Amino acid sequence: MQYRFSNSFKYGIYAQNIPHTFAVNIYFRDSTCIYTIYVLGLFKHTNTTEVVDIKSAAVIGFGCAGFSAARALRQAEPERVIDIYSDTAEAPYNPMLTTYYVSGKIDESTMFPLGDLETIKKELRVNILCGTPVKRLRARERVLELDGGRGRQYDDIIIATGAGAVIPPIKNLPERGIYTMRTASDARRLERALNGVKSAVVVGAQMVGIKVVELLVKRGIRTVLCDMERQMFPASAYERTAAVIAGRLERAGVELRLGAAITGVSDSGKVLSASFSDGSETSADLIVFCSGIRPNIAFVDREEIDVGVGIKTDLHMRASVPHIYAAGDCCETYSPLTGKNAYIGLWANSAMQGRVAGNTIAGVQDEYHGNLIHNITHYMDTDFISVGDVRSEGERVFWQGHGWQLEATVSDGKIAALNILDNAGVSGPVKNALLHRAAHPEQPMSVHARLLLSSAGVPDAIIKKLGGEGA
Numbered sequence: 001m002q003y004r005f006s007n008s009f010k011y012g013i014y015a016q017n018i019p020h021t022f023a024v025n026i027y028f029r030d031s032t033c034i035y036t037i038y039v040l041g042l043f044k045h046t047n048t049t050e051v052v053d054i055k056s057a058a059v060i061g062f063g064c065a066g067f068s069a070a071r072a073l074r075q076a077e078p079e080r081v082i083d084i085y086s087d088t089a090e091a092p093y094n095p096m097l098t099t100y101y102v103s104g105k106i107d108e109s110t111m112f113p114l115g116d117l118e119t120i121k122k123e124l125r126v127n128i129l130c131g132t133p134v135k136r137l138r139a140r141e142r143v144l145e146l147d148g149g150r151g152r153q154y155d156d157i158i159i160a161t162g163a164g165a166v167i168p169p170i171k172n173l174p175e176r177g178i179y180t181m182r183t184a185s186d187a188r189r190l191e192r193a194l195n196g197v198k199s200a201v202v203v204g205a206q207m208v209g210i211k212v213v214e215l216l217v218k219r220g221i222r223t224v225l226c227d228m229e230r231q232m233f234p235a236s237a238y239e240r241t242a243a244v245i246a247g248r249l250e251r252a253g254v255e256l257r258l259g260a261a262i263t264g265v266s267d268s269g270k271v272l273s274a275s276f277s278d279g280s281e282t283s284a285d286l287i288v289f290c291s292g293i294r295p296n297i298a299f300v301d302r303e304e305i306d307v308g309v310g311i312k313t314d315l316h317m318r319a320s321v322p323h324i325y326a327a328g329d330c331c332e333t334y335s336p337l338t339g340k341n342a343y344i345g346l347w348a349n350s351a352m353q354g355r356v357a358g359n360t361i362a363g364v365q366d367e368y369h370g371n372l373i374h375n376i377t378h379y380m381d382t383d384f385i386s387v388g389d390v391r392s393e394g395e396r397v398f399w400q401g402h403g404w405q406l407e408a409t410v411s412d413g414k415i416a417a418l419n420i421l422d423n424a425g426v427s428g429p430v431k432n433a434l435l436h437r438a439a440h441p442e443q444p445m446s447v448h449a450r451l452l453l454s455s456a457g458v459p460d461a462i463i464k465k466l467g468g469e470g471a
């Protein structure tokens with residue numbers, strides 16, 4: 001039971017489960033603090049006492065996963081105390097919209113698709129503790145530690161801290177002129193810096209890097225794109241497709257340094273100078289590091305919780321310690337679709353995992369169905385789509401249609417991974433066909449799906465390999 005004086009100040013009473021001990025916590029809370037009075041007594045357990053039980057949950061991190069977890073939990077449990085810890089003072093933003101904001105395609109508010117903080121607070125009836133990063137998690141005790149070592153205990157804890165941009169270790173990296181692209185504040189910082197910029201280096205030839213290259217080129221900025229790997233999109237493109245992409249970028253004026261890791265940066269005070277592992281150098285007004293992400297889980301004790309790339313969870317988003325859950329870009333999960341553990345940093349994946357975590361805590365049956373790694377990116381008049389793991393073993397097939405091309409790995413007569421260039425219309429039906437086949441290998445593709453693929457221009461032979469037996 002929970003008593004409320006106003007939306008932002010509440011008091012309540014709940015019992016703690018300590019054997020042979022009766023502990024009642026009377027608490028008062030406002031939007032920032034919980035004041036708790038413990039009344040402790042030893043007693044012999046009888047069944048005559050009715051205990052009023054208000055459960056509490058903490059959500060650490062307020063992005064897509066944290067929001068989805070809090071929303072699912074609130075929908076299932078109207079009375080649960082839900083505290084959300086966020087290291088920023090912002091509403092949840094969508095990191096994939098950051099480059100659109102910098103390029104001027106959207107305004108600032110569009111980066112926040114889930115609403116403003118006040119509306120979310122009111123609708124979900126949650127406490128949002130802004131600017132309150134969690135510094136340490138004592139998982140077995142279910143205690144969060146905040147700045148200054150203050151600890152708070154919860155019945156359940158969801159870790160939804162996402163991932164942060166990684167800058168490779170470079171000695172004496174200057175403070176001036178260095179940028180990353182992940183958060184809303186990264187986006188504002190870069191947007192403010194671009195006035196008057198004539199040259200830039202982008203580090204990382206992956207999905208984020210290419211979007212930054214696009215917005216720089218559009219502004220007429222001389223752009224060098226470098227990557228330690230020897231091809232474009234090294235994690236998601238076949239060599240042949242990558243070569244086509246590289247050729248187009250060069251024709252559009254992008255200077256490519258592939259197979260060239262950035263090894264040093266110096267600052268003359270007016271201009272930066274970057275040096276690369278192939279011995280080359282270039283000068284630039286600014287450098288944007290899009291060189292990868294790392295789960296934000298430094299506050300987790302790896303002796304307590306199993307961690308691979310991210311926090312390991314089961315299909316209900318449970319971590320290895322009871323009552324601790326994880327969702328989104330901070331975790332990795334077994335995918336029934338691929339039969340492997342996978343770290344999949346995608347918005348829809350974070351939403352699904354957050355929902356499953358919130359529902360599981362509330363006892364609502366829900367399960368993560370897994371996902372395929374996929375990227376669909378549009379930049380500089382190119383659509384590049386990659387589905388599955390392009391390093392999969394199998395026969396390589398290549399097909400070129402009218403104005404678009406497809407390259408795929410075929411294993412056991414079926415497509416295991418593919419790249420598509422220049423056919424955005426085909427990406428949805430192809431991705432859905434692969435997802436469907438992975439989830440229901442025994443079911444043939446529906447007539448509707450076959451027609452969709454066919455009308456998008458996919459040849460019959462390829463439709464067959466996607467699972468359309470009758471094509």
Ligand SMILES: Cc1cc2nc3c(=O)[nH]c(=O)nc-3n(C[C@H](O)[C@H](O)[C@H](O)COP(=O)(O)OP(=O)(O)OC[C@H]3O[C@@H](n4cnc5c(N)ncnc54)[C@H](O)[C@@H]3O)c2cc1C
Binds near residue numbers: 299346
């Ligand atoms: C440029 C770019 C393009 C992208 N393009 C796509 C795309 O096309 N399609 C797609 O599906 N996905 C894309 N993504 C990825 C997608 O945005 C993420 O997968 C998704 O937003 C992850 O959500 P999340 O809630 O797990 O993490 P986040 O959005 O990172 O949220 C986590 C929050 O937790 C906070 N936090 C961290 N540590 C703490 C702490 N100790 N205490 C309290 N709070 C903490 C963080 O500051 C952050 O606000 C893109 C990402 C970027 C950057």
